[in-house]
Amino acid sequence: xxxxxxxxxxxxxxxxxxxxxxxxxxxxxxxxxxxxxxxxxxxxxxxxxxxxxxxxxxxxxxxxxxxxxxxxxxxxxxxxxxxxxxxxxxxxxxxxxxxxxxxxxxxxxxxxxxxxxxxxxxxxxxxxxxxxxxxxxxxxxxxxxxxxxxxxxxxxxxxxxxxxxxxxxxxxxxxxxxxxxxxxxxxxxxxxxxxxxxxxxxxxxxxxxxxxxxxxxxxxxxxxxxxxxxxxxxxxxxxxxxxxxxxxxxxxxxxxxxxxxxxxxxxxxxxxxxxxxxxxxxxxxxxxxxxxxxxxxxxxxxxxxxxxxxxxxxxxxxxxxxxxxxxxxxxxxxxxxxxxxxxxxxxxxxxxxxxxxxxxxxxxxxxxxxxxxxxxxxxxxxxxxxxxxxxxxxxxxxxxxxxxxxxxxxxxxxxxxxxxxxxxxxxxxxxxxxxxxxxxxxxxxxxxxxxxxxxxxxxxxxxxxxxxxxxxxxxxxxxxxxxxxxxxxxxxxxxxxxxxxxxxxxxxxxxxxxxxxxxxxxxxxxxxxxxxxxxxxxxxxxxxxxxxxxxxxxxxxxxxxxxxxxxxxxxxxxxxxxxxxxxxxxxxxxxxxxxxxxxxxxxxxxxxx
Numbered sequence: 001x002x003x004x005x006x007x008x009x010x011x012x013x014x015x016x017x018x019x020x021x022x023x024x025x026x027x028x029x030x031x032x033x034x035x036x037x038x039x040x041x042x043x044x045x046x047x048x049x050x051x052x053x054x055x056x057x058x059x060x061x062x063x064x065x066x067x068x069x070x071x072x073x074x075x076x077x078x079x080x081x082x083x084x085x086x087x088x089x090x091x092x093x094x095x096x097x098x099x100x101x102x103x104x105x106x107x108x109x110x111x112x113x114x115x116x117x118x119x120x121x122x123x124x125x126x127x128x129x130x131x132x133x134x135x136x137x138x139x140x141x142x143x144x145x146x147x148x149x150x151x152x153x154x155x156x157x158x159x160x161x162x163x164x165x166x167x168x169x170x171x172x173x174x175x176x177x178x179x180x181x182x183x184x185x186x187x188x189x190x191x192x193x194x195x196x197x198x199x200x201x202x203x204x205x206x207x208x209x210x211x212x213x214x215x216x217x218x219x220x221x222x223x224x225x226x227x228x229x230x231x232x233x234x235x236x237x238x239x240x241x242x243x244x245x246x247x248x249x250x251x252x253x254x255x256x257x258x259x260x261x262x263x264x265x266x267x268x269x270x271x272x273x274x275x276x277x278x279x280x281x282x283x284x285x286x287x288x289x290x291x292x293x294x295x296x297x298x299x300x301x302x303x304x305x306x307x308x309x310x311x312x313x314x315x316x317x318x319x320x321x322x323x324x325x326x327x328x329x330x331x332x333x334x335x336x337x338x339x340x341x342x343x344x345x346x347x348x349x350x351x352x353x354x355x356x357x358x359x360x361x362x363x364x365x366x367x368x369x370x371x372x373x374x375x376x377x378x379x380x381x382x383x384x385x386x387x388x389x390x391x392x393x394x395x396x397x398x399x400x401x402x403x404x405x406x407x408x409x410x411x412x413x414x415x416x417x418x419x420x421x422x423x424x425x426x427x428x429x430x431x432x433x434x435x436x437x438x439x440x441x442x443x444x445x446x447x448x449x450x451x452x453x454x455x456x457x458x459x460x461x462x463x464x465x466x467x468x469x470x471x472x473x474x475x476x477x478x479x480x481x482x483x484x485x486x487x488x489x490x491x492x493x494x495x496x497x498x499x500x501x502x503x504x505x506x507x508x509x510x511x512x513x514x515x516x517x518x519x520x521x522x523x524x525x526x527x528x529x530x531x532x533x534x535x536x537x538x539x540x541x542x543x544x545x546x547x548x549x550x551x552x553x554x555x556x557x558x559x560x561x562x563x564x565x566x567x568x569x570x571x572x573x574x575x576x577x578x579x580x581x582x583x584x585x586x587x588x589x590x591x592x593x594x595x596x597x598x599x600x601x602x603x604x605x606x607x608x609x
Contacts, residue, residue: 011038020046046075055081055093062100070100078109088115095119098128105133112138117146124153133159133192141166141174148179155186159219160195163187163212167199169228169286175201187215195222202227206256206265207240210272218250227258231288240264242271249273255280257289261298261323270311279312282321293322294363298331305334313338316368323364328393329408331364339389342413346392346421347406365392407447414451422448423461423484449475449499461485465492466514474499482507489514490526497527497595504531509538522549522582522590531597538604548603549574549582551592563603571601 006014011034018024020043028039049055062070076097082088094116097104109116112135123129132154138147144164151161163183165175180200187193193216198209209225251273260266260281273279282293300308312318325331336342346365367390391413395406406422448458450473457480465488478500488511496503506527513523537548548563560579564570582590 008034008038011035012041015039015042018042020044021048040069041072044069044072046077047073048077048079049081050079052081052091055091059091059093059096059100062096071103073097073101073104075106076101076104076108078107080110082109082113082116083111088113089119095123095128098123102128103131104129105131107132107134108136110139112136112143112147114143114146117143117150120150121153129154130157132157135160137162137164137197138167141168141170141176144176145179148176148183151183152186155190157192158190159192160197161190161193162197162199164197164199165201166228169201169288172201184212184215187212188217191217192219193217194219195224196220197224197226199226200228203229205262205268206258206260207245207268210245210268213248213251213272214246220248220251222253223251224255225258226284228286229258229289229292231291240268242267245271247272247274249275251275252277254278255283257282257285259292259296261293261296261300263300263304266300266304266308270308276315278317279315280319283319285322290322294324296324298323298325298364305331306337309334309338312366318366318368320364320366323366325362325364328362328364328395329412332391332393332409332412335366335391336412341388341416342391343388343416344390344419344421345410345413345417346390347409348392348394348423363394366390367392410447411451414448414453414455416454417452418454419457419459420448420452420455421459421461423459423463445499446473449473449478453477456480458482459484463487465489474501476502478503480505482509483511484509485511487512487514490524494526494528497529501529504533505536506530506532506534507536507538509536510540522592524592524594526594528594528596530595532595532599534600534602535593535595535598536602536604537591545589547589549579549590550601551579551590552598552601553592553594554597561601563601571603 015028015035015038018028026043029036029043031039047058049058081093107120120129120132120135135150135154135158138144144166147162151158163180165177165180187196196212196216198212202208204227206225213220213223245268252275254269254273254276256269260269282289285293312320323331368388393406393409410417410420448455452475455475455477458478459482461482461484463486465483465486479502481496481500481503484507488508490513508525513525515524539545539548546564550561550563552559552561558576560574560576562572562574562578564572579590
C-alpha cells in the first residue's frame with residue numbers, strides 16, 4: 001500500500017504527531033488534495049490567536065474559503081488578543097468567528113472583559129454559537145454578573161458551569177449572592193451540564209449542598225465544591241437520614257474544599273457518590289481554611305474510619321489534604337489495611353506550637369499517583385495492589401521523652417516504600433532544630449534502612465545530621481540520596497558509605513559540613529566504599545565563591561577538576577599543581593572527594609528520578 005492509498009483516519013493519526021503550527025503541517029497541505037484535508041483538520045481544529053496580525057490573517061483566510069476551513073474549527077483560544085485595545089474588538093473579530101465558524105464548541109480568552117460577554121450574548125441572539133459548550137470562567141468578581149447572564153443565555157448547550165458568589169473570600173457586601181441564587185434555581189435547565197463548580201460563603205456542612213446537586217441533570221459527571229467557611233466556625237452535626245438521600249452514581253469526579261473530616265459529612269459523601277473515579281478533599285484551600293482545618297480534628301469513630309478508608313481504596317485516584325490529628329499512627333494503621341502499596345512517604349516535623357500556632361497537632365496528606373483512571377472499582381483489592389500511593393505526614397507532637405513519631409510509621413508502612421522524604425519544616429530554610437530532634441535524628445536512620453527493603457530514594461532536608469547509630473543496619477536497596485539544607489558531620493557521610501553499599505547518586509545541596517578537626521585544606525568528603533555514577537554539589541545562594549576545585553581520589557587513581565560557577569557550571573580537568581595552589585580565601589573553594597569510583601561530577605541543580 002502506498003501513501004496515497006492511506007485512509008483519511010490513518011493520515012490524520014500520523015499527521016497528529018506534528019505540531020499544528022509546524023512547518024511540516026504547512027508543507028503537507030501543499031502535497032496533494034487528499035492530504036490537504038487531513039493537514040487542515042490538524043492545523044485548524046484547535047485555533048490559537050495571539051496577535052492582531054494572527055487575527056487578520058485568519059479572518060482573511062476564512063473569507064476566501066467559505067464553508068470549508070471555518071467548519072473545521074472547534075476550539076478557539078484568543079489569548080490576550082484584546083488586552084491592549086482602546087476599543088474592545090474594534091475589528092469585530094468575534095462576530096466574524098461566530099458567522100464563519102459555526103462548529104466552535106470551546107472559547108478561551110485570558111482576561112474576559114464585560115464587552116466579551118456582551119458580544120457573546122449579542123451574537124447568540126442572531127442564532128450564532130449554537131454548539132458552544134464551554135467558556136472559561138471569569139477572572140474577576142466584577143465579571144461574575146456578566147458571566148451569569150451569559151450562562152443563562154447558553155444554558156441549552158453549555159457543559160461546564162461556575163456557580164459562584166465570589167472567586168475568593170470577601171466581605172458580605174461584595175458577594176454576588178442574588179445572582180448566585182438566581183442561577184442555582186435554574187440548574188435543571190442546563191440540560192447538557194457535565195461539570196459544576198460551586199463557590200459560596202457558608203457554614204453548612206457537605207450534606208447542605210444536596211439541594212444544588214439534585215437540581216442538576218443526570219449528565220453531571222464532575223462536581224467541585226468550595227465553601228468559604230469562617231475560621232472560628234463551630235461545627236454542628238446535621239441530622240440527615242441517608243435513606244432519603246438519592247445517590248448520584250453518574251458523578252465520577254468530586255473535589256471538596258471545606259471542613260469535611262467528621263462522621264456526618266463523610267457518611268453523606270460515601271452514600272451520595274458510590275462510583276467515584278477521582279476524589280480530592282481540601283487540595284485547593286485558602287489560608288483561613290487551612291487554619292480552620294488545623295483546629296478541626298479528624299474526629300471519626302473507629303467504624304467510620306475503617307469504612308472511609310475501605311471506600312477510598314475503591315477509588316482509582318485520591319487526594320486528601322490537611323487531615324489534622326494527634327494520633328497519626330492510628331490513622332496510618334487503618335490506612336495500611338486498605339492500601340497495600342504505599343511507595344512514597346514524605347515526612348516533616350513541624351516547629352513547636354509556640355512558633356506555629358495554627359497547627360497544634362500532626363497533619364497528614366494522602367494522595368494516589370496512579371496515572372490510569374481505571375473504571376474497575378468492583379473490589380478494593382483490584383485497585384489497591386496497582387495503585388502507587390503517597391503519604392505525607394507533618395508531625396507536630398514530640399517531646400524529649402517520647403519516641404520520635406516517625407519511627408512507628410516507618411515500621412508500619414516500610415515494606416512497600418520506595419521513596420522517603422524526611423526532614424524538618426523550617427521557616428526561610430533556617431535550621432533551628434529543637435534539641436530532641438538534633439540529638440536523635442541520626443540514630444533513627446536504622447528504622448528507614450531496616451524496615452524499608454524496597455527503598456530506592458531518600459531525601460533528608462533541614463536536619464542536623466550529627467551522629468549515626470553504630471548498630472545501624474545495612475540497606476542494599478537505596479540508590480539515590482539527597483541531603484538538602486542540612487548541617488552534616490563528616491563522620492555521618494562516612495557511616496552512610498558503609499550502610500548504603502548500593503548508593504549510586506548523591507546530591508549535597510546547600511549543606512554545611514562539620515569536622516571534628518577542621519582542616520585548612522578545604523572540604524573533605526570521605527565515602528570510601530561508594531561507587532558513584534553521579535555526584536552533585538549545589539552551593540548555597542549566600543556562598544560568595546564563583547569557582548570550585550575538586551580532587552577525586554578513587555581506588556586506583558586521582559583526578560582534578562575546576563568548576564566555573566559563573567559560566568554555566570563549566571567543569572574542566574586540571575593538574576595537581578593547580579589544585580594545590582588554590583587561594584581558598586579569595587574566590588574559590590577546594591573539595592576533596594574520597595570514594596571507590598566517581599563517573600560524573602556536577603555543580604548544578606539535579607533532576608534525579
